[in-house]
Amino acid sequence: MQTVLLYCCCQKKMYVCLFFSPVCEIEVPERLSSCYEHLQRYNLIERCVSVPVREGTEDEIMLVHSSDYLEVVKSTEKMKEEELQKTSAEYDAVYFHPTTYRCAKLAVGATLELVDAVMSGRTRNGMALVRPPGHHSQRNAANGFCIFNNVAIAAKHAQKKYGLQRLSIYLILIVDWDVHHGQGIQYIFDEDPSVLYFSWHRFEHQQFWPSLRASDYDAVGQGKGKGFNINVPWNKVGMGNADYVAVFLYVLLPLAFEFDPELVLVSAGYDSGIGDPEGQMCATPECFAHLTHFLMQLAKGKLCMVLEGGYHLRSLSESVCMTIKTLLGDPLPHLSGEMAPCLSALESIHNVRAAHKQYWKCLAYESTIPLQDLSTRSYQTGKAESEQTGAQFITPQEAGKSHNDEVIKTDRFLELHMKKMMSLKPPVRTAVAVGESLTHLLPPSVQIEKGMDAKELNITISGFDAELAKEEKVLKMLAVLEKIIKKEVTNGLAKTSVAPLSLAFVLKHCSDLNVQKVLCVFVGDMDMKIDLGDGKVLLINISAKQSEQSNTKYNIFFHWKEDIETTTFFSAVTGFILPVAYSYQPDLTVIVIGHNQTFSNDGISLLLSLLQGLAQSQVLVLIQDTELKLLQDILMVLTNDFTPFFGSYTPALKENVQMIKELRQQLQQEWKMLQCSGK
Ligand code: Q9C
Ligand code: ZN
Structure with a gap:
C-alpha cells in the first residue's frame, strides 16, 4: 500500500501578488517549490506515487460555492492589474492574479484526485501540495489567501460519490491544524452532523485574525450539527509539541474515535509550526509526524492531507517532509522538549471538553464549568506563565531582538534537527x-x-x-x-x-x-x-x-x-x-x-x-x-x-x-x- 503525492508544479513563479499588499506578501510560489526541493533532498518523491493534477470542474466547485462567486473568480482571468487590485480589495486578505482562477481549479482538482485515489483503494493515503489554500473561503467569498475551499469540496465530493454507492451517510472527519481558524469550513458544515470539523487556531481572546466570535470553543455547531464543530482557541502564542499532543489526546482523538469516520481529510497548514511569522507557535517538524501518526489510526488509515498555510519556507518544507515520511510508514522521530502542556493550553482543553460534554459519550463525566474567567485574567495581565510556557525552543518574546535573528536561530535549529531525523529508517x-x-x-x-x-x-x-x-x-x-x-x-x-x-x-x-x-x-x-x-x-x-x-x-x-x-x-x-x-x-x-x-x-x-x-x-x-x-x-x-x-x-x-x-x-x-x- 502506498502514499500518493500531488504537486501543482505549474504554478512556479507565476501566481504572485502583482501589486503592493503587505498582508499578502507571504503567500508566494516558493512555498511549493521549497517543499518539493526538500522532498527531493530526502528521497521522498521517488517513494511516493505521483499522480498528475487536473482542473476541478465547475460542477465540482459549485458543490460548495455559488455560481455568482464562480463567475467573479472566472472574470479575474482577463483582468489588468488595476482591476485585479480592485476585485481583491472586495475581500479580506486576498489577492488575484490572472492565473489565480486556473491555479485555484488545479488545487481543487488535485485534492479530488487525492480523495479518489484513497477512496478507490488504489493507495492508502496521500498529500496534495497546492496553492491557493482553501479553508477560509466561503460560499460567496474569497478570504485569507483562499479562493475555493479545496477540503470542503473534497468532503462533499466524497459523500456524493461514495456515500450514495452505499446508500448510507458517509461520515467524514476534517482536521484543521493550520494556525488560523478555517471559518469557511465551519460555516459550510455548521448544520451538518455527517462532517465533524476540528480546528485549533491562534485566537488570543478574539484579538487575532479573523477575530470572529464564532471561533471560540463554544461554537459547537448549529441545529442538527450541534456537537460536530470543535474549536480549540489558542489564547497565547508559543504553543509547542506538548500542547498539540495534549489537545489530540484529550480532545480530538476521543471524539474522533467515537465519531468513527470513514475518511479523514486534513487541512494541513504549517503556519502552526516553529518559526512561522503568522502563527508565532513553537511546534517542531517532528510534531507533525506524531499528529499524522495519530490520525492514521482512524478510518482504516484513509487519510488525505491538503496543504493550507505555512509561511516560513524551511519550517514548512521540513514539516511537510515529516508528514509524508510518516504517511509512508517510516519510524517516528523523538519529540524534543519537555513534555508538559502550558496553563493556557490546559484552559482551552478544559473549556472545549466542557462545551462538548453533552454531545459525546466519552465526555459524559466531565465537569461543566468553563474556565473563561481565569483565562481572560491571565490574558489581561499579559504575562507569560512562569513555570511552563508552551515555548520550549524559541519564543518570539525570547528571541525578542529582531525578526531576522529569530529566523536565523530557527533555521539553524531546524537544520540540526532534520539531519538526525532523516537518517531514521532501518531496511x-x-x-x-x-x-x-x-x-x-x-x-x-x-x-x-x-x-x-x-x-x-x-x-x-x-x-x-x-x-x-x-x-x-x-x-x-x-x-x-x-x-x-x-x-x-x-x-x-x-x-x-x-x-x-x-x-x-x-x-x-x-x-x-x-x-x-x-x-x-x-x-x-x-x-x-x-x-x-x-x-x-x-x-x-x-x-x-x-x-x-x-x-x-x-x-x-x-x-x-x-x-x-x-x-x-x-x-x-x-x-x-x-x-x-x-x-x-x-x-x-x-x-x-x-x-x-x-x-x-x-x-x-x-x-x-x-x-x-x-x-x-x-x-x-x-x-x-x-x-x-x-x-x-x-x-x-x-x-x-x-x-x-x-x-x-x-x-x-x-x-x-x-x-x-x-x-x-x-x-x-x-x-x-x-x-x-x-x-
Ligand atoms: N490584518 C492561510 O493561512 N492575515 N491564510 C490577515 C489582516 C491573513 C492566512 C491580517 C492570513 C491568512 C491559509
Ligand atoms: Zn493559516
Missing part, C-alpha cells in the same frame, strides 16, 4: 522469533530470527539464570531485541512461555546495552513489579485483576474493570497510557501480552499501534501463547503492511473512567502530560 521493519510451527504463517515481509549464540550476544547473565539464558527461545528473543536497539530493525516480536522471566532477561540485556529508558506495558492478568528506583524502567500493568500493590512513579497498576462486552480500553490508552508514555519519552518500548480474557484484540492492536509513536517506533512485543488471530493482528500492526480497523467505540464503564481520573490526579505532578484541565 527491515520487523524481526520475529517464534517456533518452527508458526513460521509458515508469517507475512513475507518479516525477518525470521535464526538465533545467535550466546557469545555473539555478549550475554553476561550468570548463576541461576545462566542455564536458562542458553535456551534457544531466550537467545532468539534477545537477538531480536539487540537488532532493535542497534537499529537493524525497527521492531520485533517474540513468543514466550513465561512472560515475566522473559521480561527480566530483556531488561537485563537492555541495561547491558546501555538503554536509558525502557517503557514496559503489561497487558493481561499478571502482577509484575519492577521498580529499580532509577527511572530506567517504567512499568504500566494493565490488568483486570485488582492488584495488592500500590502505585509509584515508575510502577503503575492499572486495574481495568471487566466489562460485559469485550473492552476496547480506548479511554485508558488516550487518557492515561499515552500521556504517561509521552511524558516519559522512552528509548525502547516493550509490550508484554499475557493470557487474558478481558481485553479485545482490537484494543490491544490499537494500544500497540499508538505506542509505536514513542521511542522512535522501537518496540519489542513479547507474547505468551495465545490464539493465532491475536498474533496475526499484532504482526499486521508491527509490519505496517496495512492499517487495520480498531473496532468501534464502546463507552467505558463509569468505574473505569473514575479510576483513570483518580490515577491522573495522583500522578500528574510526576507525568505532566496527564494534566488535562487548567483547574
Whole structure:
C-alpha cells in the first residue's frame, strides 16, 4: 500500500501578488517549490506515487460555492492589474492574479484526485501540495489567501460519490491544524452532523485574525450539527509539541474515535509550526509526524492531507517532509522538549471538553464549568506563565531582538534537527522469533530470527539464570531485541512461555546495552513489579485483576474493570497510557501480552499501534501463547503492511473512567502530560 503525492508544479513563479499588499506578501510560489526541493533532498518523491493534477470542474466547485462567486473568480482571468487590485480589495486578505482562477481549479482538482485515489483503494493515503489554500473561503467569498475551499469540496465530493454507492451517510472527519481558524469550513458544515470539523487556531481572546466570535470553543455547531464543530482557541502564542499532543489526546482523538469516520481529510497548514511569522507557535517538524501518526489510526488509515498555510519556507518544507515520511510508514522521530502542556493550553482543553460534554459519550463525566474567567485574567495581565510556557525552543518574546535573528536561530535549529531525523529508517521493519510451527504463517515481509549464540550476544547473565539464558527461545528473543536497539530493525516480536522471566532477561540485556529508558506495558492478568528506583524502567500493568500493590512513579497498576462486552480500553490508552508514555519519552518500548480474557484484540492492536509513536517506533512485543488471530493482528500492526480497523467505540464503564481520573490526579505532578484541565 502506498502514499500518493500531488504537486501543482505549474504554478512556479507565476501566481504572485502583482501589486503592493503587505498582508499578502507571504503567500508566494516558493512555498511549493521549497517543499518539493526538500522532498527531493530526502528521497521522498521517488517513494511516493505521483499522480498528475487536473482542473476541478465547475460542477465540482459549485458543490460548495455559488455560481455568482464562480463567475467573479472566472472574470479575474482577463483582468489588468488595476482591476485585479480592485476585485481583491472586495475581500479580506486576498489577492488575484490572472492565473489565480486556473491555479485555484488545479488545487481543487488535485485534492479530488487525492480523495479518489484513497477512496478507490488504489493507495492508502496521500498529500496534495497546492496553492491557493482553501479553508477560509466561503460560499460567496474569497478570504485569507483562499479562493475555493479545496477540503470542503473534497468532503462533499466524497459523500456524493461514495456515500450514495452505499446508500448510507458517509461520515467524514476534517482536521484543521493550520494556525488560523478555517471559518469557511465551519460555516459550510455548521448544520451538518455527517462532517465533524476540528480546528485549533491562534485566537488570543478574539484579538487575532479573523477575530470572529464564532471561533471560540463554544461554537459547537448549529441545529442538527450541534456537537460536530470543535474549536480549540489558542489564547497565547508559543504553543509547542506538548500542547498539540495534549489537545489530540484529550480532545480530538476521543471524539474522533467515537465519531468513527470513514475518511479523514486534513487541512494541513504549517503556519502552526516553529518559526512561522503568522502563527508565532513553537511546534517542531517532528510534531507533525506524531499528529499524522495519530490520525492514521482512524478510518482504516484513509487519510488525505491538503496543504493550507505555512509561511516560513524551511519550517514548512521540513514539516511537510515529516508528514509524508510518516504517511509512508517510516519510524517516528523523538519529540524534543519537555513534555508538559502550558496553563493556557490546559484552559482551552478544559473549556472545549466542557462545551462538548453533552454531545459525546466519552465526555459524559466531565465537569461543566468553563474556565473563561481565569483565562481572560491571565490574558489581561499579559504575562507569560512562569513555570511552563508552551515555548520550549524559541519564543518570539525570547528571541525578542529582531525578526531576522529569530529566523536565523530557527533555521539553524531546524537544520540540526532534520539531519538526525532523516537518517531514521532501518531496511527491515520487523524481526520475529517464534517456533518452527508458526513460521509458515508469517507475512513475507518479516525477518525470521535464526538465533545467535550466546557469545555473539555478549550475554553476561550468570548463576541461576545462566542455564536458562542458553535456551534457544531466550537467545532468539534477545537477538531480536539487540537488532532493535542497534537499529537493524525497527521492531520485533517474540513468543514466550513465561512472560515475566522473559521480561527480566530483556531488561537485563537492555541495561547491558546501555538503554536509558525502557517503557514496559503489561497487558493481561499478571502482577509484575519492577521498580529499580532509577527511572530506567517504567512499568504500566494493565490488568483486570485488582492488584495488592500500590502505585509509584515508575510502577503503575492499572486495574481495568471487566466489562460485559469485550473492552476496547480506548479511554485508558488516550487518557492515561499515552500521556504517561509521552511524558516519559522512552528509548525502547516493550509490550508484554499475557493470557487474558478481558481485553479485545482490537484494543490491544490499537494500544500497540499508538505506542509505536514513542521511542522512535522501537518496540519489542513479547507474547505468551495465545490464539493465532491475536498474533496475526499484532504482526499486521508491527509490519505496517496495512492499517487495520480498531473496532468501534464502546463507552467505558463509569468505574473505569473514575479510576483513570483518580490515577491522573495522583500522578500528574510526576507525568505532566496527564494534566488535562487548567483547574
Ligand atoms: N490584518 C492561510 O493561512 N492575515 N491564510 C490577515 C489582516 C491573513 C492566512 C491580517 C492570513 C491568512 C491559509
Ligand atoms: Zn493559516
